[in-house]
Amino acid sequence: MRLGFTNAVTVVEVATADELQWLEAFLTFTSSVYRGRGYVQESWSMLEHRNGERAFLSGVLPLVERAGRMSGKPVEVVDRRVRPNGGVDRRVRPNGEVVLPGWLRPYQREALEVFTKKTRGILHHVTGSGKGTMACALMVSIRVRWLFLVHRGTIILQTAERYRRLTGENCGVIGDGAWSTDRVTFATFQSLWARFGEPKVMELLSGIEGVIFDECHVLPSKCHVSLARSMRNAYWRCGTSGTPLDRSDERSMLAVGLIGPVVHTFTAAEGEALGVLSRPVVRFVMCPQTWGRGAYYSRDGARYAALYRDLVARSVERDDLTIRIVKKATKPCLVFVKSLEHGRRLTHAISAAGFSCMFIEGKTAQAQRIRLISALEEGHVDVVVATVSLQEGADIPELRSVVNTAAGRSVIAALQRIGRGMRRAEGKTTFEVWDFYDLGSTLEGQAKARVRTMERAGHTVSLVDDSALDSPP
Numbered sequence: 219m220r221l222g223f224t225n226a227v228t229v230v231e232v233a234t235a236d237e238l239q240w241l242e243a244f245l246t247f248t249s250s251v252y253r254g255r256g257y258v259q260e261s262w263s264m265l266e267h268r269n270g271e272r273a274f275l276s277g278v279l280p281l282v283e284r285a286g287r288m289s290g291k292p293v294e295v296v297d298r299r300v301r302p303n304g305g306v307d308r309r310v311r312p313n314g315e316v317v318l319p320g321w322l323r324p325y326q327r328e329a330l331e332v333f334t335k336k337t338r339g340i341l342h343h344v345t346g347s348g349k350g351t352m353a354c355a356l357m358v359s360i361r362v363r364w365l366f367l368v369h370r371g372t373i374i375l376q377t378a379e380r381y382r383r384l385t386g387e388n389c390g391v392i393g394d395g396a397w398s399t400d401r402v403t404f405a406t407f408q409s410l411w412a413r414f415g416e417p418k419v420m421e422l423l424s425g426i427e428g429v430i431f432d433e434c435h436v437l438p439s440k441c442h443v444s445l446a447r448s449m450r451n452a453y454w455r456c457g458t459s460g461t462p463l464d465r466s467d468e469r470s471m472l473a474v475g476l477i478g479p480v481v482h483t484f485t486a487a488e489g490e491a492l493g494v495l496s497r498p499v500v501r502f503v504m505c506p507q508t509w510g511r512g513a514y515y516s517r518d519g520a521r522y523a524a525l526y527r528d529l530v531a532r533s534v535e536r537d538d539l540t541i542r543i544v545k546k547a548t549k550p551c552l553v554f555v556k557s558l559e560h561g562r563r564l565t566h567a568i569s570a571a572g573f574s575c576m577f578i579e580g581k582t583a584q585a586q587r588i589r590l591i592s593a594l595e596e597g598h599v600d601v602v603v604a605t606v607s608l609q610e611g612a613d614i615p616e617l618r619s620v621v622n623t624a625a626g627r628s629v630i631a632a633l634q635r636i637g638r639g640m641r642r643a644e645g646k647t648t649f650e651v652w653d654f655y656d657l658g659s660t661l662e663g664q665a666k667a668r669v670r671t672m673e674r675a676g677h678t679v680s681l682v683d684d685s686a687l688d689s690p691p
Contacts, residue, residue, distance in 0.1 A: 219232065219233040219237045219241070219286065219292070219293050220232040220233070220293075220294045221282070221293060221294070221295050222296050222298050223295050223298055223299060224276060224299055224450075225299055225449075225451060225452055225455075226275070226276060226447055226452075227266075227273040227274065227276055228273060228274055228276045228282075229272070229273045230271070233272075237291055238272065240286075240291050241265060241272075241274075241291075242263060242265050244282065244285055245263055245265045245282075246261055246263045247262055247264070247468035247471055248260065248261050248262075248468060249262065264278065264472075264475055275447075275472070275475025275476055276338075276475070276478075277338065277473075277476055277477050277478040277479070278474055278475045278479075279295065280478065280479055281479060300453070302363075303362075315334070316330070316331075316334040316359050316360060317359060318330055318355055318359050319355050319359065319384075319385075321384065322351070323348065323492075325347075325484055326347075326348060328482070329341050329343065329352060329481075329484065330352055330355060330356055330359075332481050332482045333356070333456060333481055333482065334360070336481050337453060337454055337455075338454065338455040339455075339456070339457070339477065339478035339479055339480065339482075340434060340456075340457040340458070340459065340462045340477055340479065340480045340481065341456065341457070341480075341482050341484075342459065342460070342462050342482070342483040342484070343458060343459075343460060343482075343483070344484060344485055344489055344495065344637070344640070345460040345634065345636075345637025345638075345640055346489065346495050346496075346637055346641040347484050347489055348494075349458040349460075350373075350377045350380055350432075351380065352458070353366060353377070353430045353456070354380055354381045354384050354385060355384075356428075356454075356456065357381070357402045357428070357430070358381075358384070358385040358387065361401070362427035362428045362453075363426055363427045363428070364401065364402045364403070364426070364428045364429070364430065364454075365405060365423075365452075366403070366404045366405070366432065367405055367406070367429065367430065367431050367445070368393075368404070368405075368407070369408070369432075369433060369436045373432060373433075374391060374394060374404050374405070374406055375391070375588075376588075376613065377404060378391050381402060388400055389401075389402040389403065389404060390404065390405075391403070391404050392410065393405055393408070393409040394584050399422060403422070407436075407441065407442055410422075411441045411442075411444075411445060414441075420448065423445065423449050424448070424450065425451065426449045426451065427451055427453055428453065428456075429446070429454070430458065431455075431457045431458070431473075431477060433458070433459050434457030434462055434473050434477060435459045435461050435464065435465060435470070437472060437476055437477070438465065438470065438472040438473055443472060443476065446476040455476070455478060460634065461633050461634065462480060463480070464629040464630050464633070485676065486498075486675060486676055486677070489640070493642065494642060495640045495641065496639065496642055496643075496646050496647055496649045497649075497677075498636050498640065498649055498677050499648050499649070499651065500636070500651040500680070501650070501651070501652055501653070501680050501681075502653045502654065502668075502669060502679065502680070502681050502682070503539065503653070503655060503682055503683070504681065504683045505535070505536055505539055505654045505657060506535075506657045506658075507656070507657070507658070522660065525660060526556075526625070529659065529661055530556070530560065530624075530656075532559075532560075532563075536654065537563070537564065537567060539684060539687075540553070540567075540621065541568065541571050543621055543652045543687060544568055544573065544601060544621060546652075547618075547619035547650055547652060548619045548649075548650055549573075549597075549600045549618060549619070550594045550595065550599065550600060550602075550614075550616060550617055550619075551600065551601045551602075551618065551619040551620070552604060552608070552614065552638055552639070553568070553602070553603045553621040553623060554604060554605075554606075554608075554620070554621065554622050554623060554624050554635050555603060555604070555605060555624055556605065556624040556626070557605075558579055558605065561577050561579060561603050561605055562577060564623065565577040565603045568601050573600040573601050574599045574600045574601070575599070575601040575602070575603060576594075576599055576601075576602055576603070577602075577603045577604070578602055578603070578604040579604070579605045579607060580605060580607040582607070587608075594617070595614060606624075606631070608638070614641070615643040615646075617638055618639070618646065618649055619650035619651070620635060620638060620649070620651050621652040621653075622635050622652070622654070623654065625656065625661055625664055626664055626668075627663070629671045633671065636672075636677075651672075653665070653668060655669075655681055669681075
């Protein structure tokens, strides 16, 4: 089987019928999809049939090569990519080795050395390990046209400012009301997708020679895939995430296909051992409730919405327990919610309990968001209640505790939330994580899933009853 390797897709140039059948089977995946009143399993294939050709996203090529060897289906790869002329820059040695800046930590340098040799792949680095700093180093070292893509506006301005500060170079920003481009451009998926198809957007995408997908676990959504596939000249392709392959379905393979497999990993345990990260102390507080009406055991969407409303968003018992946890938690404290209604009510209740408390939601202006985070870090605000808009990308080194009131079973959400507190600060080697072990119904299963997530991530978890909240902070 001969495969033609290009930046975006790999074309099957020569293959027997038996080899094609094997390739189709290897590149077929199954995902749970919600249809009507429940979830069904649906199969989908990454092997495309277009214009008489068969092709697949190039990021999975290393997996195809390895599986082919193991299955007795030898693969010949013809690299048809053209390396951008950034290779002539003084920061690239004659042998192609990239000269990286001196301000990288050893593990960051190691990760980028691995990446630059492979030219594409995912850096699976725990939250708080400095993925933005590595991105800046990569983009200043390889002198091609770069696009740094994020899916939350909270990240774009702070990362662009970090790039200017570290490198002394200007950069473009697309998002949060700005539209400027440069050799290095920072953009949100949403801003580009809103104008996708317009000449200036398509010209920008086609001219990109290197792309970095921040929090690349979000890539499998339809609009993100379309944007990523439009960068056909992106030779350098990097993804960063603390949870790159932790989706509950197999669509994480789309992220691999658009970027490449994981090429370097840096864990929380490694970060703690090196003194880079703080150790989370995770406590799940048992939360019994008066269940009120009805059985909520169905996975039907309407019934789950009623369950969530009654037992989380509007639960008096759970709110009372939240206030007790907030009183116990070390300040500054960040409280996560899922719904706006829940967030507003908790903000009012925490303020009424005697703490300075503010609310951050998706519509909170970027400047106001930055001010509130700064106030939290500086001790002017005790508690910030936030929706998922603050779940990723926000750097809050001074944070001493995280409280998750949002429930849910998502691995990505659970790890991203505690990631807000993992950065080290002076005098901080550990931080607190408080969560709810809801008893009964679907919520108990979700709590068990979050416990397993924490344990698999290497964190020590304890299950306590509410009497643990009565001792002095």
